[in-house]
Amino acid sequence: MADEPRTNDMPSVRGEANNLKLVSRATYFKEATLKNLFLLCAFMAVAGVALIFVFVGYRGWPIFSEVGAGNFLFGMEWLPTKGLFGILPLFVGSIVVTLGALLLGTPVAVGAAVFLSEIAPPKIRSVVRPAVELLAGVPSVVYGFFGLLILRPIVADLTGGLGFGPLTAWIILAIMIIPTIATLTEDALQSIPDGVREASYAMGATTWQTISRVLLPAAKIGIVDAIILGMGRAIGETMAVLMVVGNAPGFFRGMGEPLSTLTSQIVMDMPYASGMHRTALFGMAIILFLVSMGLVLTVRLLSRLREETS
């Protein structure tokens, strides 16, 4: 880096400590300031995660030491006013709600991605793609209202209950995760070189054969990535779920029977919880944090795998 021709007419720069940078002092300071500013930005993101983890961990830890990990994680009853802090039914509720939403949402999302990437003529694509992206921008409380006012009565007629329960939440969440899964799947399909498609067609394969035997297998890891990120979105969703799931903190009993999840229970209880109850809510936040950390790590591992195989 030492000697490049000087472009500027700043004689004083060469003077002392700055003689490695052959630019004006002003430019040098600007560069250094920007570099440090971006470093600070990156640091803020990391510090944010670290601070939240430390705070939630600090506030939630006593639930493990005082109530006991077994009673907390595997307790069968969530009755905080009676001193029972078992979150197993809530955890099961979160899993039930999330998996159902994935089962409903994934085929639609992958189908939409295949259509956008492989089939749609540009004109249609220019309408469908913004529509899918718009889905991601709708606030979750709007989804909740839609579920409460439109879907709930329909589900009530179907199941014979009041329409609050996993089925309503599945449908709402499935719609909510479609943009996440669809856009990432489309990216994965787009990253397959066109040569692969040309080779397939040259072998006489039809469009369907190309998609199902060549492209989808090739994009497999990217699609799994997309599904996992969609899962993260579903398990963390709070407001829309709270509004339609019924919030009865018992075990899953059926598609049309009320249920509660970790996130919705935290919101329901936070306004009035105190003492160990509040600690338990932070403990639930720890569990959610660990689950989403696990999901992110899985995605990282998979994308490393993808880099190695390609």
Added chain:
Amino acid sequence: MPLLSGCSRGTSAQDKIIVTGSTTIQPIAEVAKEDYERRNPDQVVLVSGVGSSAGIENVSSGTSDIGTSSRELKDEELDLGLVDTPIAYDAIAVIVNPSNPVTSLSKSQVKAIFQGAITNWSEVGGPDMEIGLVNRDEASGTREAFAKIVLDKERFDPTAVILPGTGQVRSVVAQEPRAIGYISLGFVTDDVHAVAIDGVEPSEATVVSGTYPVQRVLHMFTKGAPTGLAKRYLDFVLSPDVQESVVRDAGFIPITAKGSNGG
């Protein structure tokens, strides 16, 4: 007292009071706030409906000047040093869909329904239709009062739908023929039907006479005896202006309607 009054005139820290708590009392506190501020333009009242338990917690921790509550203090809250100012009477109405032919229930039938012992409307003289229970969340003062008066503090059916607000309970009951819920009498509209309990319809007359069984007192709590602005606001809430108009308009019954000691 810390001197925080460096800002412009009329908005120093001492000219502001914070009122938080019951969503049931929210309409009274809110309208009273507006009237109060109109009469005292240099004073600010902040009102927020966060649930009775949160209100009690806030006033005892000092983050609010007044905590409103639609339930009595629990045993563990008795030694927080809170002073009670009763501000109104309220009845809790048990509501059903207007299409439901059941218009009267006994108190013990209501208890059995909300405990999950009775699960079909035919058991209480209605059509053969499953009962859809709608309960409130645990932060609700209405739930607390209902549990105390009707359920004798026994457990609710744990499989009931739990909704976080009076409005949501009412809208679901208004839409679903099989639903039953409970809300404050002040929130009953024509969309839902309030059933008679033990043959008594909920109304001001039956609350004042003490014959309607599911009734309660609405409270405003202060930490210690009310002083300063908090006392002026409470006096205003208890004045005939508020009691006869705001309280009544909100569907509640003035605290002055009964003799000195009612129900």
